[in-house]
Amino acid sequence: MTGQSPESPGRVTLTTIASEAGVSVSTVSKVLNGRSDVSTDTKERVEAVMDHLGYQRRPARRRGAVIDLVLNELDSLWSVEIIRGVDEVLHAAGASMVLSAVHGRSSDTREWIDQLAARRSNGAILVVSELTPQQRRRLTALDVPFVLLDPVGSVEALVPTVGATNWAGAVSATEHLIELGHTRIAHLAGPRQVLCSRARADGFRATMEAAELPVPEAWAPHGEFNDASGRTELARLLDSLDASGEEPPTALFAASDLQALGAFEVLRDRGYAIPGDMSIVGFDDLPVARWTHPALTTVRQPLLDMASVAANALLRIIDGEPVDQFRLELATQLVVRGSTAPPRKSTTRPS
Template structure:
């Protein structure tokens, strides 16, 4: 193992422990939370490194704490994974969680901050469409520490954030399709203003350019991270190609699983077989991805682990310690299932439906 020592402030960080133990930050977080999905050998190795480096757990101030979890919406499968992860950490620490949904509206965000001030919350985990500089200043004035989970726009360098390797995930999805032999690949992108959406689109474009593959106008279609947007984007893509007389793509990379499910529906209605006529890749690996027909090839974004890492980071701040690391990105992983295959000779709809 490489020798690591506490930083200039005398702190031992989760990143140091992870590096010394040869595991990820999320694995260290799992050990801290007593998760059962960590092998005994890994748990013992991580705990040994903690003892070796003198890591101190400080649960006193966090017990009884109230933490706000603020999301755009509460009824999506994506949000459920975030809620589960935060709840596990807070429950184990003896803290309480208050859920709020702002639905992307700034008025709801202002109302939530007023409510947070009234109940004197100890901290907040924010998963919101937008948090203005004015709102950040108000949270600071209220002395409420916060962590941004999967941040949307550019954030202050001193604000702790937890995200995923979105660019690398998009690269792996696109490389998978190219390796299968696809050269006509479309991208159902997310909102233009959202950081993770831009990173996924950039990863797609970079991989296509590196492979020398064309990206005709209209083959990157922007929308939202939901199934209705996936339906609309897919219809817009196919209608645009039909009007120009172009062949449809042989593969589609969607920026979210829900967009991919919307694409499934439109492709089914128009007589395309997946993956015989068109392969489809999603992004997130929500639980539903393995139950689609065919099961969805997708990029696993560790939403649950991202939530636990964000919650642990916030609890450390509540305990009076600086954030372990201001910028954390957890690794994504390509999960290959039945919705991708080599392209057929033509992109025209086949004679049978496999959706």
């Protein structure tokens, strides 16, 4: 903030601490929450920087706070990771969490805001949600601070958001397949209206275009982030290729691990070997990605860290601290496992 000394107690931001310590914002968040997955050296360095800058933790206002965590659905593996990350932070801060599912329906959203007002919640984390101007005005009128996690649509400039480097993640996934020698690559995209889905699709197409590899429109269908959509969209694509006599792709980049798992089922039902006949890359790195056979190559989205950063940001706002950075994107990372390999010399269609 302009005119504020970094040494002013209560004014130091996590971004300042991360920069001084040479670590990421999510690492500082882990140290604040006593996470065990931080090395002793890193923990001591971060804490030394906090002491040097005069950072003061102020738990009084957050203790006993009630935080609403609003998701589109509660029964997906993706949602479970987000719930775990938020719960860990709130538990350490002495705050409580209320879970709501809106299923993308405006009527459920209105009902949730009415319930939030009735229970006098202290703040809200909205996950994969689109915040309309009317909803923002209502939350502001109720004096309820909020943070958007992986927002659906465009977001106003001063609304705090936490996301991941979706475009870069898609680029790394596509480059991996191209470097293996694949030239016929399909993409199972997510919902058209969701920002992270569009970023992944754009990253895929930009990388294919840079490599001068064509992508027929039918080879990049949009669906939902679930296994049923992965099954449906890939089956539709393979059926159309069978009807036309065209050779199938040798590789597939799915916009989510669940879509990739749906694709696994279709390919096995049709006699395709993975990765022999088709390599597959997912996105998210859910725990189930390591349990498939072969294990799924995927782009790790730091879901626990994203949830932790969002929860910490909201608690700092509740404590009256300034928002140091309204848009945070945590880095994604390609994780190579057994579901990708160079294409076979011949692309014989499975019988």
